[in-house]
Each structure stands twice: as structure tokens, then as C-alpha cells.
Amino acid sequence: MTHLRDEQGPYFGEYGGRFVPESLIAALDELDAAYRAAKTDPAFQAELAQLHATYTGRPSIITEVPRFAEHAGGARIILKREDLNHTGSHKINNVLGQALLAKRLGKTRLIAETGAGQHGVATATAAALFGMECVVYMGEVDTERQALNVARMRLLGATVIPVKTGSRTLKDAINDALRDWVANVQTTHYLLGTVAGPHPFPVMVRDFHKIIGEEARQQVLDLTGRLPDAVTACVGGGSNAMGIFHAFLDDPGVALYGYEAAGEGHLTEKHAATLTRGRPGVLHGARSYLLQDDDGQTIESHSISAGLDYPGVGPEHAWLNDIGRATYLPVTDDEAMQALRLLSLTEGIIPAIESAHALAGTIKLGKELGPEAIVLVNLSGRGDKDMETAGKYFDILDAEVLAADDSAPL
Amino acid sequence: MSAVEDVIAARKAAGSGAFVGYLPVGFPDLATSIEAAVALVENGVDVLELGLPYSDPVMDGTVIQKATQAALAGGFRLAHGFEAVAAITARVSAPVLVMTYWNPVLQYGVDRFADDLVAAGGAGLITPDLVPDEAGPWLAASDRTGLDRVFLAAPSSTDARLAQAVATSRGFVYAVSTMGITGARSDVDSAARGLVARLRDVGATSTCVGVGISSAEQVREVLGYADGAIVGSALVTALADGGVGAVARTAGALAAGTRLTTS
Numbered sequence A: 001m002t003h004l005r006d007e008q009g010p011y012f013g014e015y016g017g018r019f020v021p022e023s024l025i026a027a028l029d030e031l032d033a034a035y036r037a038a039k040t041d042p043a044f045q046a047e048l049a050q051l052h053a054t055y056t057g058r059p060s061i062i063t064e065v066p067r068f069a070e071h072a073g074g075a076r077i078i079l080k081r082e083d084l085n086h087t088g089s090h091k092i093n094n095v096l097g098q099a100l101l102a103k104r105l106g107k108t109r110l111i112a113e114t115g116a117g118q119h120g121v122a123t124a125t126a127a128a129l130f131g132m133e134c135v136v137y138m139g140e141v142d143t144e145r146q147a148l149n150v151a152r153m154r155l156l157g158a159t160v161i162p163v164k165t166g167s168r169t170l171k172d173a174i175n176d177a178l179r180d181w182v183a184n185v186q187t188t189h190y191l192l193g194t195v196a197g198p199h200p201f202p203v204m205v206r207d208f209h210k211i212i213g214e215e216a217r218q219q220v221l222d223l224t225g226r227l228p229d230a231v232t233a234c235v236g237g238g239s240n241a242m243g244i245f246h247a248f249l250d251d252p253g254v255a256l257y258g259y260e261a262a263g264e265g266h267l268t269e270k271h272a273a274t275l276t277r278g279r280p281g282v283l284h285g286a287r288s289y290l291l292q293d294d295d296g297q298t299i300e301s302h303s304i305s306a307g308l309d310y311p312g313v314g315p316e317h318a319w320l321n322d323i324g325r326a327t328y329l330p331v332t333d334d335e336a337m338q339a340l341r342l343l344s345l346t347e348g349i350i351p352a353i354e355s356a357h358a359l360a361g362t363i364k365l366g367k368e369l370g371p372e373a374i375v376l377v378n379l380s381g382r383g384d385k386d387m388e389t390a391g392k393y394f395d396i397l398d399a400e401v402l403a404a405d406d407s408a409p410l
Numbered sequence B: 001m002s003a004v005e006d007v008i009a010a011r012k013a014a015g016s017g018a019f020v021g022y023l024p025v026g027f028p029d030l031a032t033s034i035e036a037a038v039a040l041v042e043n044g045v046d047v048l049e050l051g052l053p054y055s056d057p058v059m060d061g062t063v064i065q066k067a068t069q070a071a072l073a074g075g076f077r078l079a080h081g082f083e084a085v086a087a088i089t090a091r092v093s094a095p096v097l098v099m100t101y102w103n104p105v106l107q108y109g110v111d112r113f114a115d116d117l118v119a120a121g122g123a124g125l126i127t128p129d130l131v132p133d134e135a136g137p138w139l140a141a142s143d144r145t146g147l148d149r150v151f152l153a154a155p156s157s158t159d160a161r162l163a164q165a166v167a168t169s170r171g172f173v174y175a176v177s178t179m180g181i182t183g184a185r186s187d188v189d190s191a192a193r194g195l196v197a198r199l200r201d202v203g204a205t206s207t208c209v210g211v212g213i214s215s216a217e218q219v220r221e222v223l224g225y226a227d228g229a230i231v232g233s234a235l236v237t238a239l240a241d242g243g244v245g246a247v248a249r250t251a252g253a254l255a256a257g258t259r260l261t262t263s
Helices: A022-039 A042-056 A091-104 A118-130 A140-145 A147-155 A170-184 A201-209 A211-224 A239-248 A315-322 A333-347 A353-369 A384-393 A399-407 B003-013 B030-042 B062-073 B078-091 B102-108 B110-120 B136-145 B159-168 B191-201 B216-223 B233-258
Strands: A062-064 A076-081 A109-114 A133-139 A159-163 A188-190 A230-235 A255-263 A279-283 A286-290 A326-332 A374-379 B018-024 B047-051 B096-099 B124-126 B148-150 B173-176 B207-210 B228-231
Touching: A022 A042, A022 A091, A022 A170, A022 A201, A022 B159, A042 A091, A062 A211, A076 A211, A091 A118, A091 A188, A091 A201, A091 A239, A109 A118, A109 A170, A118 A133, A118 A147, A133 A140, A133 A147, A133 A170, A140 A147, A140 A159, A147 A159, A147 A384, A159 A170, A170 A188, A201 A211, A201 A239, A201 A315, A211 A239, A211 A374, A230 A239, A230 A353, A239 A255, A239 A315, A239 A374, A255 A333, A255 A353, A279 B102, A286 A315, A315 A326, A326 A333, A326 A353, A333 A353, A333 A384, A353 A374, A353 A384, B003 B018, B003 B047, B003 B148, B018 B030, B018 B062, B018 B207, B018 B233, B030 B047, B030 B078, B030 B233, B047 B078, B062 B233, B078 B096, B078 B110, B102 B110, B110 B136, B124 B136, B136 B148, B159 B191, B173 B191, B191 B207, B216 B228, B216 B233, B228 B233
Parallel strands: A076 A374, A109 A133, A109 A188, A133 A159, A230 A255, A230 A374, A255 A326, B018 B047, B018 B228, B047 B096, B096 B124, B124 B148, B173 B207, B207 B228
Antiparallel strands: A062 A076, A279 A286
């Protein structure tokens, strides 16, 4: 009997693979071998577990949010609090795993792409912790809307390179990181931050994040005595969603929902709803769904959330979508921002705009499922980095004070 | 038999090796890109490598990125690629290989792309982000149509992978001279010489070296051990800075590197 949980790549159905320049194949093979060895190496697993416990703060807790749930049809809603991890999101789980692997491979330099900056901050953190050089590629647009995270990365000793090509967002940051890796593969590990890219990244990044679902599954059982009816998460590349989905893939009674960024609406031209509106193709080293025109040129995505502003999605999600195991639905900028405010007001938890997409989807889902239902939500990150965006969105910033701060001497 | 292999073999038999010149379609506009490609052949380029602009060209450095982004902004469509191949092959006899990232071919339809390329008079494809392992449909389409298929070989490739590249490639094997992306470099990595030797050891008879070559001296040096030298960014820079006249002069100057005497 095979289980959905057992998929190890390089393909998930027809998705995945390695569509990269030949120059990278040796590095991917080396990484794949190192990862497979580490998976069964008790010393590696112990070192990672120790970091989780003493550095990240794992296991992350779950929090039931009854006041928020009143707005979601009265279903029991339970948040998996990845926002409480060190560095403020789930991203650290994968970063610590890959950084340990990079160390084993004798690499001295980490490079990463980042959208919202959460993955970049986590990578810069690991580089500081392990004494490695760190370069983070970040779309110029994102360096502006996530300026706080740029400062964090620089404080941690990383070099942040604003990417000025293409849409100047996450997609182009990945292009430049891949170019850097092609040129510097001997000394450098590309610490890819999501479940996309060429094999072994989708399966490896998923495995480093599956601790989210493994913890949460047991925590929900302990709290409620049963499995949830649904598990929800936001999906950009899809790392936090795969992380929480994985433990539940073979629980047929648990529905899985991924919420994509629909920007101004998935029927407009300004969205990042890859599975809803895209079609299969090849981008960034893997076959998966992507937003593209008739010629196969990637279409620029749009989302208020830098972390979801990506025209591709991980190949395992494409597969789960096609076989019907998970359902992917669009959530607009405004729905996400209203959910962000609602969780803040009702529970005193300010989520990242990315995670707010999962909350917005959960509000609708809770109303459909009714008060008997239990819904587990991956609260993948906290909203500190988003205060400027949220402040402007809700018009709660004092413009004069901001202007004065800008001109203040250091 | 491959026209590209014939041309390279003929240049070798004459005592030197082939000059492969790259330019993207649609830069600075479709008509000029066709004129520039014709001018390359008229000034010593033996095999044309015609690049199709793509939104996410991870193998290209800033010079080619900038040109292909401009072509896309100027309205480049895949149909223009076939148009350009047809227009160029109608005027010059040099074989034309199309360099393209994989997704445009996949979306166009691999068989349809192959058929339309044959109809336009194209010789085959260079596929920078498609390794033979993932190329099943393209191997079948190129076998059916007789189109050349050029795969890349890197200094980091294992001997087994080099053998695979040699076995699956037709036309030539593209030896990536250095671990890097396209763009002119002052010295072509010595890794290129070793790579070409390793390719010969596993049976390669037609190997062209690319990435980083920008002077006649480098062309001459590469042709000392390889069957062809590929120049891209230096030609694109000339076209961007000085138009068709400049790219013609640059091609002519680089072609001097294919002549045996150092006059």
C-alpha cells in the first residue's frame, strides 16, 4: 500500500523534475545525495532537533481562537503558531536544515531569494549562527515594501542585493539567485526557500517543514480528541502549506485547503492565483502550474503580500490539485487585509499578510462547515514586517510623524 | 546528416574551426535583428545561434538579458522567431540554430515547434535549461524531423553525463567554458580546455566552446583545441551600441581569430 506521504520526487505525477542548466546538475546530485544521507543519519537529526528546541523554540504551540471563530460560522478554529518561531515565521525550519547540509558539503557561502524577506531573514540568521557568508536576492519592489526586513538582514551581516530586472519581485530574485549559483556553485549553497525549484528542493524543503503538521496533528488530537475536519494554509510557492498538509495527506477525513493570493481578484489581471488561473509549464527548474501567456512567457503576478507574489507554485501542490487531494482557492488583497485586522482585534495576534490569506479563506470555510467543525490554520508568520503596508491600507499612520522620522539623524 | 556538423567539419578540414555567432530575435526590433544576423554571416560567422527572448533567462548575463527584455517589451512573439529564421535562411546559406529556454517550446507544442522550425529552414535547437534526462519529447521530435539538438556540457559534469550529452547531441556539443552565465570575460577559463578533452575522450567529434569569448585572440585560442567558438554578448553589445554596421565590424574582427595566421 503506498501512501501520498511517501512521494519522494523527483516527480509528483507529471510535475517536478530538473529543468536547469547542465552546470547545476552536479550540485543538485551532490545535494540530493547529502540530503538522503542526512535523512537517515541520527547525528544530523539530533543536531537539527537540538536547534529546533533551543534556538527556534519548537514545538510551536497551537492557539484556539474562539472570538475570531465567531466570525467564521462558529467552527472551532485552531492556529498553528509558526509566527512564534525565532525570526517570525515557519521559514527557519527549512533554513536550519539546509544550512546544516551546506556545512556538511563544505560550502562557506549561502545565497537565497526572498519575497517578503522572511526567508532572507531566516537565511541571514543561520549564516550568522554558523559563521557563513550570506547574500540575499530580493526584488527591488519588495525591498521597498518590506524595508524592515532588509534592515534585519543587513544587521545580521547579510548582503542584500535589490533585483531590478523583470517584475522586480520574487520571480526575478530567484532568477538572479540561480545565476549566482551557476557561477559560484563550488563554494555556494543556494538555500531555496520554498517547495519549488528543481529536485531535490521540493521534497527536501517539504521534509524540513513537515514537522509543522506532525506537531499540529498530535496537538489537535490532544486538545480535541479527534482530527480536524480541514487544514488550511496560504500558498505562494507553497512551503508552509506543504509543511502542514503533509502529515494529513493520508487522513481521508481531513480536507486540505490552500489559499492563493488573488490580488485585486482572480478574474482581473492583477493576481497571483497560480493554480486557479495558470496552466502547466516549466519555470525555475520544475514542471508545475504557472501564470503564462500563449507563448510560455511568464506573466507578472500581483499581490499585496510580497511572500505570495509569485507566478509559480511547488510541483507537489500541482499534483495534489490534479488528484483532488487538496483544494486551492483564491483570496483577494482586501479579504486578506480584513482578516488580518479581524484576528488582531479579536485575538490580539497580528498575522503576516501572507498568513492572513489563510485566515480569510478559513472564515468562508468555517461558515460552510458550521459550528461542529474543527479547522486547523497554519499561522505561518507574524505581521511585524507588514506594519507599514497595513498602516497605509487602514490609514492609521500619522503621516507627519513618518515624514519627520525619515529625516531624523541617526 | 547535420548541416551544422558539415559546416564545422569543413572549417576544421580547412585548418581552423567554426565561428558560431549569437544574436537575439527582435532586438532592437525584428527587421534589424534579421539584418544583423545576415551581416554576421556576411562577415565570417559560420553557424548562427538565434536566441528567442524569454521572460526568465537564468543562463544569461546582463547584456543578453537587457537585449531580450527590450525585445519582449517591444512585442516579441514566438511567431517572430520562425519569421526571422525563414527570412535569414532565404538570404544566407549558414545553418541557423535556435537557442530557446524550454517553456516556450513546451507551450507551443514540441512537435508543432519542430515542424514549424523545419518549415522555416531552421537547423535545430540549443536548449540551455533542458538536460537530456528531461528531453524525451524533444528527442523524439528531433529524431522524427532530423533537426539538430545541442545540449550543454559543463566543467562540473561527470564523465557519464558528458557521454550522455555527446550521445544525445547532434550538430555539436555546447561546452560551457567556465562555471558561469553568458557575458564577456577577459580570460576564458582553462576549464574549457579540459572539458573539451574529456568530451573527446567520450566520443565527441563536434564540440563548440561558449560563454565568455569576446576577442579574436580568444577565438583563436579556443579553436586551438575545440571545433568551434561561440560568441554572444560581445556581438549583442556591438549591436546595441552601434547598430548593424558595428555588429558586422565586430563579427569581422572576431572572424580573424578563425584564420591560422596571426597577421
